[in-house]
Amino acid sequence: MTYSSEISRKNPALFGFLIDQSGSMDEEMSGGFGHKKKDLVADSINKFLAELIGRNASGESIKDRFEIFAIGYGGNSEVVSCIRNVEINTMPIGLTELNRNAKTESRKQLTTVKKPDGAGGFTNVEFEKEVPITKWLEPSSEGNTPMGSALRAAFDITGRWLQSHQSSFPPIIINITDGQYTDEDPEPIGENLTSIGTSDGQVLLFNIHIAKDDNANPITFPEHQNEIPQDEIAQKLFRMSSILTDSMIDLANKKDKQCRPGARGYVFNADFTSFIDFLDIGTRPAM
16 A cells, blocks of 8 residues: 655646435435535535635645546436536546636525623624635435446546556545445446556545434444445445545544544445545545
């Protein structure tokens, strides 16, 4: 295991997101305070992309040290681009182009401030204010779950990218789903995807399996199959998931995840908190 190549404009890194947009994503997410899965997933990835651009901005210019693709799968077995104004056959795109396609809108957000209470202390006062939100992804939830087709599209995009980026940090691809696939078996395609890579290592494929049961605890970064339920899709997603790099394991342990060498990039029954932690751990070591 290497995964140590320096990320630069000459040797950029690739992030890919596969996002379940089937009908069940319209349900509430466990731990999401009543918010729907589709909304929290879109908001979280939009925030990640905005922060990634911010960390790579220098004055008015942006350093293209990363390239991005984002694929949604749902509807009538459709696989589509999730990035506004960008077609799936033109992905991945660099941060400069990503920034050009951003949409900014205002959203009301509840804010708490402290004000004098007139008795020598303070009281908390809540009010709503308009805050700017940068976004590329729009939430969607309809129809089937063509996960196999989404992985095939990711394989095609990643394979083309690898032809000219053999010195780069290996691609990181994160699949976010809450349900059973409705097309071909995704496992062989996932195996093909993780069999290719750069001179620094093979493609990293991680899977976030969003919660269906509010009463079940998330199982994060399991090492063995017997740590997760004998559920067909859970077992497949576990086997498809790459082993975490050493730096990812170190970061996970700093977050008190008790992550062991050999742990896989998979979370079963993810609630909102474990979803956000996974995004941070699965992407941060490459930045």
